[in-house]
Amino acid sequence: MDVRSERNSVPLAVDLDGTLIATDLLWETLFLLIRQQPHCVFLLPIWLLKGKAHFKCKIAERVNFEPSSLPYRTELLTRLQVQKGEGREIVLATASPRKLAEAIAAYLGVFDRVLCTDPHCNMASQTKRQALVDLYGDGGFDYAGNSRADIRVFDAARNSIVVAPDKAASRWHGTHGGELIEGPKVGLKVIAKMLRVHQWLKNALIFVPIILAHQYTNIPVLVEGMLAFIAFSAVASSIYILNDLFDLALDRAHSTKKNRPFASGALSIPFGLACMAVLLGIGALVAAFLPPLFGGVMLLYLVATTVYSITVKRMLLGDVLTLAGLYTLRILAGCAATGISVSFWLLTFSMFFFLSLALVKRFVELRSSEVSVGERVAGRGYRCEDQDIVAQAGMASAFSAALVLALYIQSDVTDEMYRYPWLIWPLGPIVLYITMRIWILARRDEMHDDPIVFIIRDWRSQAVAAFGAVLLLIAGL
Template structure:
């Protein structure tokens, strides 16, 4: 990248730098609005009223209620390098943004690289032509401007030179047609790949649980039932992805302080917040639309309850100790209930008891992994959770115990007469029990050794031994049928 904007000289024009999408890969208006809704869910109605009063009022009212952590914003290092170059040349550098002055001043105070700040206040929204007027009044002559959107085109046209921060070649061409473009900064990671990563398609493996109620009935079910279950799988995937996006939007501040979650597309800025805000309801509507179109009404009811519980978890319940783990286990089990609703069967006591204890163990493992990571980073508690490191022994004990109980429930099921109703040779299932016991014990040992860094089910999909065990168990179950 060419870091020069104007040849070094004492009288070189000042550099004006935009904030949202330029200096940072984010949008502070969207971020602050999300924080407000997270703090006060009913504030969404306030937002609608403030929008009608104009953007200046909207931004001011939000700023009066919301504090943002500017230290962990996703700053663009190439833009910071441009600023450092300009300062080394003795040029004046000004932060010129449509964000509210409260946040702009906080960013300037944190970075300490700006000589002045031009920002939105309660009277005027400093965007587009309003920002241009403010810049021209402040510069009183030629200036250089760094921006990122089509709204900056009039400013680039009036500037002596332009710096374009965008991944869009079309915007670069439009800017070049109006101004002298001296530098182009292309943000890394943006695109469809970032969107797919944000949707966490790898987590869709959990939705295979919708097929579990069909396993004992595999010999009786035809292809129509299989296709219906596949559609249910996709409905759950779309619904879950919408919740993942919303969860990342609401947890963006805490995720940026986490060593691995900070690399997710939304907190890192690889996926624009506006895209995530738009895609969240689209995925949800697609899930409910497919369910209403082709699936039994009872499945749609389960899907609605699943979404409602995940929303409650994201907004509030994940901060309550033990309740969060119980709810996570329940959400896994709801996938089984959904599969049962699709094929029109009532899930047995055994499958519900087994799944509840097994998934309580896996959910506890997820919390243990996070707590152990916090302890290694010398943190006393987890951001956005109700746990602290003193809870590690309890989480460890309850998780291991629940896993062992799940295996015991499975063993008791093999001896129950109901097993002979669904399996011609149920004694094959005895081969599954020790393998399951080994897998759960190994998972917890690896968690204790800090060898598991993902959701346990995601770890199982990637782990070679888990893949072999899963294949052998599937073969034994097939043999039992």
């Protein structure tokens, strides 16, 4: 008997979570359920009291699940397809509920049998081992798995394939041997991508009240601003993680977002949740050194962004108005951290300016979407025929921001705050240049999907913004 015939003489049983797919279906469906049916969050404790198997099955019953969106491990899947073609029996042995397991088996078309969880039996660890031994005998099958829960099954298998192992499975492999298929290495670049470090620059809005109040040489005030920046950045990153977990299926269907750490399976959902807890702890700890009002503003930001991630981001216009409000909230956070009073002019300008940029983001999504007339863009409340009205509203918001700025410059407030108020008149044309250029590039399909990131990277926008900052500085001398 040749090597191939000997290998194919016994079935190959394959675990699903973490092995065939680079994710965990329980966590995936849990976030999918909360996104699709938020009220079910109150039912989760009741389901869990009846056991983990019942918990999994109740979640699976209520979600609309698409197996084609999952991040499959291509090396293992290709092997299964080849061996299936050679006549080997392939078994899906998973702790996932029957509804999900059979949907995946039907989609892939490589499995001859499915062993899975039902409401009364969680097909994991010893239960899975016993089911396979009852079918094929001790040592009568090969097994591919990845975690501590698979070790007992490895012990009963003829040969083991350890795929992207956790620490326990890695130690088992080091002691017992077997084939190893390593997972992708996680470096600092992936962690930074998860945290969206580049988005922290948005939190520089915290320093706007300090600059406008000419307190940029006041060291204690600058320290307070820096602490607020750190706290807000930590909390913002935790919300970015949460947003990614709620949008896994949508991100995987997107041309670029599919490469995000959680959508691609580079990072696990439990790891993301642990990072969220650490980031929220950092935010709370740093906020403790600032006035209580700042903690209140940060808590409001946390609640608002969480609600945005779960529901509001799919609401027509409610999403962009919320985004503009969240940018403005950063300015309020700077005021709360430093005790500098907030200006009505500043808040009004901020709402119009950032509303325009939020509408740019939606406009770009509409331009790049491939939905038919009458259909909504996935995960949004917009249709492709909304492009014109979104663009008109965005341009109107940009001009409104410039108008508010012009009225502010002409007000009595500027005479009190600036020695040479006429020097800040060019700020109006500067705002119009930045926003109108963004809209023109968006129309040309040359705009990054996040206009804030575009401004940060675009040297022309940086140059005119720096020129405006110099004028503002000189006017206040």
